[in-house]
Amino acid sequence: MSEINLELNSIVMRFGGNQAVDHVSFSVVEPQLIGMIGPNGAGKTTLTNVMSGMLKPTNGTIYLNGRRIDGHPPYDVVRAGLGRTFQITRALGRMTVMENMLVPGLAIRPRARQADIEARAHEILDLLTIDHLTNELSRALSGGQRKLLELGRLLMLDPAVIILDEPFAGVHPRLQETIYSYIHRVHEDGKAIILISHNMGAVFELSQRLIVLNNGALIADGEPQAVKSDPAVIEAYLGEDE
Amino acid sequence: MGLLLRIEEAVDAGIGRRRLGYALLALIVVYFLWFPNDTTQSNYAKTVFISGFFYAIMSSSWALLAGIAGQFSFGHMAFMGIGAYVAGLAARDGFAFLTPESVSSVGAIFIGTLVAGLVGLVIGWLLLRLRSAYLALFTIAFSELFRIVMLTEYDYTGGSNGLSLRPLLQIADVDTARQVEYYLMFALLIVCLLALYWVANSPVGLFLRAMREDEDAASALGVNVVRYKILVFVFTSMIVGLAGGIFYSDIGSERIIPEQLEILQMSLIIAYAVIGGMESLIGAAAGAFIARYLLEATREVVITLPFGLTMADGADAFVWEPGAWRYALFGLVMVLTLRFMRNGLLYPIITWFSGRDIVMKETVAKRESDEDHAARLEAGDE
Known part of the structure; x- marks a missing residue:
């Protein structure tokens, strides 16, 4: 089990006059399963x-396992042990599924044998039910398969903390089940998962802890x-009483 | 088609396409090695080949930069020019603490290559936050800036007359000299191609392609995008800086002139790569060589009239000098390539020999929708 100690201290992100993340x-x-929810525009993706x-905070600090990571480029943050998926999938289109897996594998373990990394990639692709697509260009994948590929690439990085940004959005219910079991399995492996989703059913079912954002501020955590x-x-979800 | 198919089957069953491809490549290399010994060929023909090799280096290294790494730079010719100009200046005026006498022609080329790499480092760093159109515009501006400085500072650079570099070879006999120059340039092309392929096929090549597809995603996957973006600029700048230094040291041309650094010349490099195949290094090299050859060969086209026909002046042949029209035709070929064969005219040939299409056919699953995938999983669960 990897060490986990992520600490956000009073993070502020301002774009001009707009405070997207507020202290x-x-x-x-x-290794908790944490749901992060909030109405549209609450600041989940910005955070x-x-x-x-990908963004340098206007103010505040982030420490991961004793290392300060705020303002560090994504490839540094990933090496420190924090990985994420994207709300809109970002497959490396004109590269095969295997190449998509090799990029993170070789990037963080440059001295490992490629054959070992490929074997690990096959294991993960098999777990995600897309092993038959190994040599397919990733742009030829369906929407749900791309989501699965992103989750697979993340596992190649083996981060201690994983942020999943809307992993269920637009995915067929049966493939959502695959993602469910992926989340359970990764969690059992001793990783912390921060799950951002509009699918309240899934969030309440999976999460052990909930963080709620509204207008950029954290309004509940428990x-x-x-x-x-x-x-x-x-009040945040139902609107304010005027 | 029937015969072709049968050949294809025979090849698939027996020798294997890849091996056939290597054999063909070896034959081409042997032809190039033999060519200068062909007594029927003029020195002019060798000169055409030498410049073909030079442009093959330019286009294939640009293919690594733009086709593989996705950095659509217009500064490639400028880096070549830096290599050549710095080599020329170092040999004439000395460099830093070195006196002109202590700088040999090889040393001058070495200095030019290093400076090209250094400038590549700075430009790569400045380009870190720029992508696509902005990167192209920045590099056009950089390239023009360099050209205009070379043109204006004529006290140092010779202005539009250009700058002579210290000749690399001292061979009195013209025929022998041309032969040695030919082999030197050919060897440089081979070495450059091997170096380019070594990078493209290493994990670095994989990271560069990932950056081409999506720089943010690559970074989120742990790829140090800063390091590799700078690296690819330094590496390709040094290659073209070296090629420029050697080519203009009286190997292919006796002087470097600012005209060589015009946008048109840079566009030609891009056009060669596009026609040959931007994402294939050998394709871009072949595209450049063939295009250079055809552009030279069509300077004057002699068409012998059939059926004993004669021209008004009694000649039995019609001489067509296309002049600038060659470039117009060339532009047309490029337009058609971009519209109908995005991967270049040589792509089908390269793919066939690599056998990639067989791998695809055998291992790539049929595209399926989420529904089909889900249905397959359901079926598997039972």
Whole structure:
């Protein structure tokens, strides 16, 4: 089991006058399954981009296992142990499924034998039911298969903390089941997962802890049942009383 | 078609396409090695081949930069020019603490190559945040800037008259000299192609392609996009800097002139690569060589009239000098290539020999929708 200690301290992300993330702090210290929810525009994806290094926060710090990672480029953050998927899948289109898997494999383990990395890739593709697509160009994959490929690439990186941005969106129910079992399995492997989804059923079913964002601020953080009855959360979802 | 199919079957069953491809490649190399010994060929023909080799280096290295790494740069000719100009200046005026006398022609070319690489490093770093059209515009501006400085600073660079480099070879006999120059340029082409292929087929090549597809995604997958973007600029700049230094050291041409650095010349490099196949290094090299050859061969086209017909002046042949029309035709070929064969005219041939289409046919599953995939999983569950 990999060490997990992720700590966000008062993260602020401003775009001009717009405060997309407003002093968000939380920490992850055990292999938890954490749901991150919030209405549209709450700042979930922006926060993900800040955590994964695609955006440099205006203010605040992020530590992962003792290393400061805020403002570091994504390839550094990934090496430190935090990986993410994208809301809109970003397959490397004109590369085969296997090449899509080799890129992260070779990037973080340059000294490993390619045959070993390929074997590991086959294992993961098999788990994700897309092993038969190994030599297919990834642009030829269906929407759901691309989601699966992204999850596979993430496993090649073997990060301690995984952020899944809308993994179920637009995916066939049967393939969603594959993603469910993937999440369970990765979690059992001792990794922390932050799951962002509009699929409330899935979030409540899977999560051990819920983080709720609204207007860029963290308004609740705790056990799903407690969060569900939190007045601030209800207000955020049902609208304010004028 | 029947015969062709039978040949294809025989090849698939027996020798294997890849081996046949290598054999053909070896034959081509042997032909090029033998060519200067062909007594029926003029020195002019050798000169055409020498320049063909030079442009093959330019196009194939650009194919690595643009086709494989996705950095659509217009600065390639400028880097070549830096290699040549710096070599020329170093040999004439000295370099840093070195006196002109202490700089040999090889040393000058070495310095030119290093400086080209250094400038590549700076430009690569400046281009880190620029993509596609912005990158192209930036490199056009850089290239023009360099050309205009070379043109304007005529006290140092000779202006539009160009700059002579210290000759690399001192061979009195013209025929022997041409022969040695030919082999030197051919050897350089082979070495450059091997180096380019070595990079393209290494994990670095894989990372470069990943960056071409999606730089952010590649970065999120752990690829150090900063390092590889700079690396590819330094590497290709050094290759063309070296090629420029050697070619203009009286091997292919006796002086480098700013005209060589015009956008038109850069566009030709791109056109050769596109016609041959931008994503194939050997395709781009072959495209450049063949195009250079055809552009030379069609300077004057002599068409012998059939059936004993004669021209008004009594000549039995019609001489057509297409002049600039050759470039117009060439442009037409490029337009058609881009529209109908995006991967270049040589792509089908290269694919056939690599046997990639067989691998695809045998191992690639039929495309399926999410529904079909789900249905297959359901069937498997029972």
